[in-house]
Amino acid sequence: MLKLFQSIFGTGVQQGRHPESLVSAAIERAVDGTDSRLRALPGYKKQLHQSVMHAIDHVVALVDGIPAPTLAERSNYNTDLLLKALFASADRMQEVYGNDATLRDFLDGPGKGAERVFALLLAERVEKNVLGLELAGDMLRRDVPQVTVSFRNLRLVEPTVSEADVRRLLKKRAFDHLLTLALTRIAEFKTTRTDLIRQRDLLGRKLNALKQGGWSFDAVEGNQPEPDTLVAELQEIETELSKLGTDAGALQGRLDMIADTLEHAGQQLWSEEFVFYLDNMNIQRDEKDTTAHRIALQELHNARGARLAMLLVSLNPGELPRRESAVSAARRYLI
Numbered sequence: 001m002l003k004l005f006q007s008i009f010g011t012g013v014q015q016g017r018h019p020e021s022l023v024s025a026a027i028e029r030a031v032d033g034t035d036s037r038l039r040a041l042p043g044y045k046k047q048l049h050q051s052v053m054h055a056i057d058h059v060v061a062l063v064d065g066i067p068a069p070t071l072a073e074r075s076n077y078n079t080d081l082l083l084k085a086l087f088a089s090a091d092r093m094q095e096v097y098g099n100d101a102t103l104r105d106f107l108d109g110p111g112k113g114a115e116r117v118f119a120l121l122l123a124e125r126v127e128k129n130v131l132g133l134e135l136a137g138d139m140l141r142r143d144v145p146q147v148t149v150s151f152r153n154l155r156l157v158e159p160t161v162s163e164a165d166v167r168r169l170l171k172k173r174a175f176d177h178l179l180t181l182a183l184t185r186i187a188e189f190k191t192t193r194t195d196l197i198r199q200r201d202l203l204g205r206k207l208n209a210l211k212q213g214g215w216s217f218d219a220v221e222g223n224q225p226e227p228d229t230l231v232a233e234l235q236e237i238e239t240e241l242s243k244l245g246t247d248a249g250a251l252q253g254r255l256d257m258i259a260d261t262l263e264h265a266g267q268q269l270w271s272e273e274f275v276f277y278l279d280n281m282n283i284q285r286d287e288k289d290t291t292a293h294r295i296a297l298q299e300l301h302n303a304r305g306a307r308l309a310m311l312l313v314s315l316n317p318g319e320l321p322r323r324e325s326a327v328s329a330a331r332r333y334l335i
Contacts (some may be wrong), residue, residue: 051262058265072313182261
């Protein structure tokens with residue numbers, strides 16, 4: 001079960017050029033990430049081979065298509081329109097980075113002492129209809145309908161010390177995200193037999209555990225569990241599933257769902273460029289408005305309707321706010 005948390009993408013993987021070892025590993029990951037009992041089906045590797053290759057091609061192109069990293073530092077804030085749209089101020093930007101649990105864990109662990117960190121910044125774009133002020137010539141108009149744009153739930157994923165590494169990790173996460181979408185389809189499939197309902201519930205638990213382990217782009221609720229805890233939970237689920245036995249018909253249906261999801265990867269997970277025009281207050285304007293700035297933002301979409309703004313960033317850990325120790329916080333509270 002530990003192999004579920006290992007990467008299947010090495011360095012230098014290119015679209016249309018995949019060693020058979022990668023394809024084979026991806027097939028086994030697709031099975032382990034959904035329902036390992038699929039190995040009971042004869043020819044499961046052959047049935048998944050083409051769709052897995054298609055999915056690999058898609059995620060490689062998807063991640064390689066993300067623009068070069070943005071220098072997300074104080075020195076660049078005032079001149080970078082994307083940073084100004086995402087963050088209300090340079091202080092707010094550094095606060096978001098400093099409070100990001102994933103980045104903190106990385107800097108406390110494998111990234112300790114790193115002088116530069118690369119990561120993917122994700123955020124939810126929110127458009128809100130408001131009534132505001134507007135200057136028309138020399139007259140100030142009130143209660144003018146306006147649309148403001150803001151971003152919430154900003155978070156970093158896959159922090160690492162090089163652009164090549166972050167792209168490799170994102171390819172793995174994108175492939176895994178496709179598997180969670182396939183597992184979602186399987187877990188939601190309506191059934192009436194008691195044993196199949198039990199299987200569905202167990203697969204739903206597995207889906208949640210994998211998401212907690214970073215298998216998708218969805219935000220993790222609460223603190224991310226330790227790997228050993230997730231491994232133990234997943235092993236327990238696999239044991240319970242094995243006790244329920246195998247139904248060739250049901251398993252074949254699940255294999256078909258996985259193959260279909262991977263074969264149509266481009267309809268399951270994709271990116272689009274969203275272009276909008278904002279003034280300095282993040283109010284949408286007509287593109288001909290002299291106060292408007294053209295903002296081109298990449299957004300990640302999936303077949304479940306999720307939509308996340310994304311920006312590959314390069315940041316300097318030395319600029320992050322110093323974290324207060326638990327002892328210092330306790331002393332300050334007691335004084």
